[in-house]
Amino acid sequence: MGITILPNFFTRTCLTALGGLAACALLLGTVNPANARGISLIRDAEIEHNIHQIAAPLFAAAGLDTSAVRIHLVNDRALNAFVAGGQRIFINTGLLLTVENASEISGVIAHETGHISGGHLARTHDAIRDASAASILSTVLGAAVALGGQGRAGSAIIAGGQTVAQRNFLKYTRTQESAADQAAVKFLAAVDMTAEGLYVFLDRIGDQEALARSRQDPYVRSHPLTRDRLRFLRNQIERSRVSGTSPEPLTKAELVRMQAKIRGFLESPQKALRRYPESDHSVPAKYARAAALHRLGRTDEALREANDLVAYKPNDAFFNELKGQILFESGRVRQAVSPYQTAVEIRTNSPLLRLGLAQAQIATDDPSLLPEAVKHLEEATRRDKRIPLAWRQLAIALGRNGDIGKSSLASAEYNLLIGRPRDSARFAAKAENLLSPGTPSHLRAQDLKDAATKILKRRRK
Numbered sequence: 001m002g003i004t005i006l007p008n009f010f011t012r013t014c015l016t017a018l019g020g021l022a023a024c025a026l027l028l029g030t031v032n033p034a035n036a037r038g039i040s041l042i043r044d045a046e047i048e049h050n051i052h053q054i055a056a057p058l059f060a061a062a063g064l065d066t067s068a069v070r071i072h073l074v075n076d077r078a079l080n081a082f083v084a085g086g087q088r089i090f091i092n093t094g095l096l097l098t099v100e101n102a103s104e105i106s107g108v109i110a111h112e113t114g115h116i117s118g119g120h121l122a123r124t125h126d127a128i129r130d131a132s133a134a135s136i137l138s139t140v141l142g143a144a145v146a147l148g149g150q151g152r153a154g155s156a157i158i159a160g161g162q163t164v165a166q167r168n169f170l171k172y173t174r175t176q177e178s179a180a181d182q183a184a185v186k187f188l189a190a191v192d193m194t195a196e197g198l199y200v201f202l203d204r205i206g207d208q209e210a211l212a213r214s215r216q217d218p219y220v221r222s223h224p225l226t227r228d229r230l231r232f233l234r235n236q237i238e239r240s241r242v243s244g245t246s247p248e249p250l251t252k253a254e255l256v257r258m259q260a261k262i263r264g265f266l267e268s269p270q271k272a273l274r275r276y277p278e279s280d281h282s283v284p285a286k287y288a289r290a291a292a293l294h295r296l297g298r299t300d301e302a303l304r305e306a307n308d309l310v311a312y313k314p315n316d317a318f319f320n321e322l323k324g325q326i327l328f329e330s331g332r333v334r335q336a337v338s339p340y341q342t343a344v345e346i347r348t349n350s351p352l353l354r355l356g357l358a359q360a361q362i363a364t365d366d367p368s369l370l371p372e373a374v375k376h377l378e379e380a381t382r383r384d385k386r387i388p389l390a391w392r393q394l395a396i397a398l399g400r401n402g403d404i405g406k407s408s409l410a411s412a413e414y415n416l417l418i419g420r421p422r423d424s425a426r427f428a429a430k431a432e433n434l435l436s437p438g439t440p441s442h443l444r445a446q447d448l449k450d451a452a453t454k455i456l457k458r459r460r461k
Contacts, residue, residue, distance in 0.1 A: 054249040
């Protein structure tokens with residue numbers, strides 16, 4: 001899906017970035033504008049697929065349910081990754097852009113998985129586990145500001161985000177860091193990898209410890225690094241009986257392509273075009289230029305780059321998605337259906353790709369495409385229940401199809417996700433009245449109404 005807007009619990013206003021990386025800026029709290037930061041979570045089918053390829057074997061090695069651990073991508077150039085809210089890992093785009101090979105990402109994820117498996121956040125307030133990723137991120141941002149020496153601003157951001165967390169997520173003890181390193185070595189060995197990637201990553205950022213805290217990357221502040229940790233990792237690498245011949249979870253070409261996509265969609269378009277000039281005919285360069293040109297409204301040029309990519313690799317779902325996105329966002333919605341359809345046929349298990357196709361089908365205003373759009377959206381929400389736009393589009397498609405009961409149910413899901421429990425309860429009650437008693441949809445409407453009512457009661461206290 002080209003754009004998925006994440007729920008915003010703070011300003012109710014989402015700022016949408018043009019491009020395949022979905023962004024909803026969260027302007028947090030009532031902090032003085034000089035101290036506030038805009039942060040955003042992003043969704044992208046390709047990047048999420050790549051990270052899943054890296055993370056899933058490590059989660060399995062740790063004995064974790066791979067479907068229960070959620071990875072959230074944060075649109076922030078600062079180098080950071082952290083665990084918060086139970087089994088949630090947050091990874092900044094800045095980290096993805098900094099690494100030189102996928103083994104470094106593997107090392108970081110293995111380390112963060114060590115925090116999860118070690119229960120290092122187990123005593124955190126239970127409520128944070130049920131909070132939205134946006135709420136958790138606001139809390140962590142406030143803690144990061146406080147760690148940087150701006151305690152009052154940090155406290156204000158945390159208070160502005162929500163009061164679900166009382167603890168500073170970023171202050172791990174050195175003991176916990178060492179324990180997470182030991183766990184990381186074990187998990188990496190289980191997938192036939194050494195800790196070389198983690199060592200290289202930590203060694204690269206180690207010199208930042210000598211900098212003033214305000215100049216350090218958040219990762220350095222949140223993961224205290226000692227030379228003992230590096231010596232431990234080097235010793236483990238040298239003593240390891242692991243062959244280390246397991247192939248990288250992402251090839252160098254795949255990593256560079258992902259980095260180019262991030263830059264094309266999230267850097268300023270002008271900067272991306274300078275970084276990837278027309279003289280560069282590589283796949284990553286074309287990828288970045290297509291995104292940057294699209295954001296500048298230079299649609300024909302963007303399409304030429306996208307068409308070159310599709311011609312080079314017709315069975316690449318994400319190249320087809322890019323073409324569909326450019327067409328859709330430039331108003332050529334009917335033309336967008338075909339490349340999105342191809343993308344879904346190639347990767348049938350991607351909820352974001354199905355959402356992209358369904359959104360294009362709905363936008364054509366062709367009633368004959370509505371049943372298929374509903375099918376794709378139902379499958380997308382089955383695979384990933386926390387995509388607000390999917391529920392909103394499903395409500396639209398079902399409503400146009402005349403199924404007001406299920407449309408109301410989808411609206412209830414949507415409103416609960418974006419932090420509107422009053423509207424969610426209203427739509428759930430409507431769905432409950434329209435749907436057949438005892439059916440799964442009817443029972444879900446009752447559950448949603450109860451959940452929304454509980455939230456409203458908590459807010460009144």
